[in-house]
Amino acid sequence: MQRYFVPPAQMEEYSVVLEGDDARHLAAVMRAKPGDCFIACDGNGQDVLAQIITVDKDRVRAEITERLIAQAEMAWKVTVAQSLAKGDKLEIVIQKGTEAGAIAFQPFLSQRTVVQYDERKEAKRLERWRKIAKEAAEQSHRSVIPGIKTVSTWKSLLKQFTEYDLILFCYEEEGRVGSGLRALLSDYRTQFASINPRVLVVIGPEGGFTVQEAEAAVLAGAKLIGLGRRILRTETAALYALACLAYESGELGGI
Amino acid sequence: MQRYFVPPAQMEEYSVVLEGDDARHLAAVMRAKPGDCFIACDGNGQDVLAQIITVDKDRVRAEITERLIAQAEMAWKVTVAQSLAKGDKLEIVIQKGTEAGAIAFQPFLSQRTVVQYDERKEAKRLERWRKIAKEAAEQSHRSVIPGIKTVSTWKSLLKQFTEYDLILFCYEEEGRVGSGLRALLSDYRTQFASINPRVLVVIGPEGGFTVQEAEAAVLAGAKLIGLGRRILRTETAALYALACLAYESGELGGI
Numbered sequence: 001m002q003r004y005f006v007p008p009a010q011m012e013e014y015s016v017v018l019e020g021d022d023a024r025h026l027a028a029v030m031r032a033k034p035g036d037c038f039i040a041c042d043g044n045g046q047d048v049l050a051q052i053i054t055v056d057k058d059r060v061r062a063e064i065t066e067r068l069i070a071q072a073e074m075a076w077k078v079t080v081a082q083s084l085a086k087g088d089k090l091e092i093v094i095q096k097g098t099e100a101g102a103i104a105f106q107p108f109l110s111q112r113t114v115v116q117y118d119e120r121k122e123a124k125r126l127e128r129w130r131k132i133a134k135e136a137a138e139q140s141h142r143s144v145i146p147g148i149k150t151v152s153t154w155k156s157l158l159k160q161f162t163e164y165d166l167i168l169f170c171y172e173e174e175g176r177v178g179s180g181l182r183a184l185l186s187d188y189r190t191q192f193a194s195i196n197p198r199v200l201v202v203i204g205p206e207g208g209f210t211v212q213e214a215e216a217a218v219l220a221g222a223k224l225i226g227l228g229r230r231i232l233r234t235e236t237a238a239l240y241a242l243a244c245l246a247y248e249s250g251e252l253g254g255i
Numbered sequence: 256m257q258r259y260f261v262p263p264a265q266m267e268e269y270s271v272v273l274e275g276d277d278a279r280h281l282a283a284v285m286r287a288k289p290g291d292c293f294i295a296c297d298g299n300g301q302d303v304l305a306q307i308i309t310v311d312k313d314r315v316r317a318e319i320t321e322r323l324i325a326q327a328e329m330a331w332k333v334t335v336a337q338s339l340a341k342g343d344k345l346e347i348v349i350q351k352g353t354e355a356g357a358i359a360f361q362p363f364l365s366q367r368t369v370v371q372y373d374e375r376k377e378a379k380r381l382e383r384w385r386k387i388a389k390e391a392a393e394q395s396h397r398s399v400i401p402g403i404k405t406v407s408t409w410k411s412l413l414k415q416f417t418e419y420d421l422i423l424f425c426y427e428e429e430g431r432v433g434s435g436l437r438a439l440l441s442d443y444r445t446q447f448a449s450i451n452p453r454v455l456v457v458i459g460p461e462g463g464f465t466v467q468e469a470e471a472a473v474l475a476g477a478k479l480i481g482l483g484r485r486i487l488r489t490e491t492a493a494l495y496a497l498a499c500l501a502y503e504s505g506e507l508g509g510i
Contacts, residue, residue, distance in 0.1 A: 233394070250437075
């Protein structure tokens with residue numbers, strides 16, 4: 001069934017309204033008629049089943065017939081902190097990370113970040129990233145649109161560490177020696193069973209993190225982890241880590 | 256240290272020769288001199304440390320000083336069978352799947368494959384896919400270049416199932432009910448501990464597999480699995496599955 005994210009103002013207790021592109025999509029592309037149903041999501045975890053009352057070109061009015069239980073969200077609330085990277089890599093991270101269940105993205109600048117950070121272009125880029133997150137969330141049947149935070153400095157990122165229950169700092173050197181992400185996570189699994197823990201995954205730029213950055217991260221409370229024996233590209237690491245976290249948190253059964 | 260894959264004919268017991276692009280890269284870009292070292296890989300799992308004797312424009316001769324133990328390969332030998340998909344999606348699957356440790360790729364045609372399969376363009380496309388696999392293998396420090404098999408029909412793919420110890424058939428419907436990939440894999444882990452099992456991961460096209468295909472796969476020996484609660488794009492599934500398999504096989508410690 002077709003799914004649309006709807007701004008909070010358009011969703012009331014018993015009714016929901018689609019406007020603009022979504023309304024045109026439902027009316028003109030899907031050729032929906034009164035009586036047809038779709039799923040509306042408020043983007044914060046509430047999905048509803050809605051039955052259409054009226055269809056106009058730019059506006060579809062519907063009645064809420066059922067409140068659905070969101071089932072596409074991870075038990076662990078994972079934010080991906082991704083160092084800015086070249087080209088469209090951030091877009092790949094956001095698209096794939098949204099599919100894989102991340103709840104938010106925090107782009108940041110680190111010592112080896114090589115892209116020019118242009119504050120004037122910031123608003124436009126954020127807007128694009130948010131659009132990608134929304135589309136990927138719809139496509140993967142999420143109930144939450146992951147938030148995209150404004151680009152942070154390294155220092156400010158370190159300060160945010162206190163907001164999380166677990167900070168996983170992806171460090172290439174750890175991968176070589178086999179750092180035991182699984183051993184680390186299974187220690188946390190029991191502790192995390194009764195809560196929805198907030199987990200931060202921190203990923204470096206193309207050239208990786210410096211030793212100083214790794215040390216500062218540990219001092220600020222992070223655990224250094226490796227993601228297996230191979231060198232992953234910066235845009236691959238988030239998806240790989242999210243799969244491991246979903247696997248460990250029991251989303252793929254077997255726990 | 257710089258790494259190069261070298262054709263078997265160029266690697267002898269005590270010496271190795273780089274030619275063409277690789278030699279020019281080492282000579283002109285890396286500005287290597289006699290006495291400098293690099294790593295040469297035969298693409299089948301043997302890495303050696305080599306010390307340069309002579310540098311010419313198109314040819315670098317080196318002496319093998321040490322045979323290295325390959326450490327970047329997965330214990331489970333995973334082949335990805337990927338249904339052909341639109342655009343450059345196969346390229347993404349091959350690049351990311353190589354980083355994540357796949358040993359081979361088997362593109363195939365299934366009922367809902369929407370791309371036109373053009374046999375005349377096959378050779379050129381295979382050549383491109385193999386180049387992508389080689390580059391990704393170098394970049395992620397693999398010792399093996401994953402093989403890219405020629406495009407297979409669905410029937411021929413089913414016949415290949417007998418070559419594997421475990422066939423995981425990714426089926427969207429299983430994801431919704433929570434099929435327990437982890438429970439399934441942990442049953443196999445003990446059994447697989449003393450061998451390097453051959454695992455086949457089968458991934459459908461954009462529209463997924465039909466019920467008939469799922470039934471035929473099960474009859475041919477496959478296990479139906481889901482990859483979590485969200486709908487993954489066809490080009491995302493292989494990497495996600497490989498991360499889970501590395502995690503389960505003990506590559507991330509904790510076993």
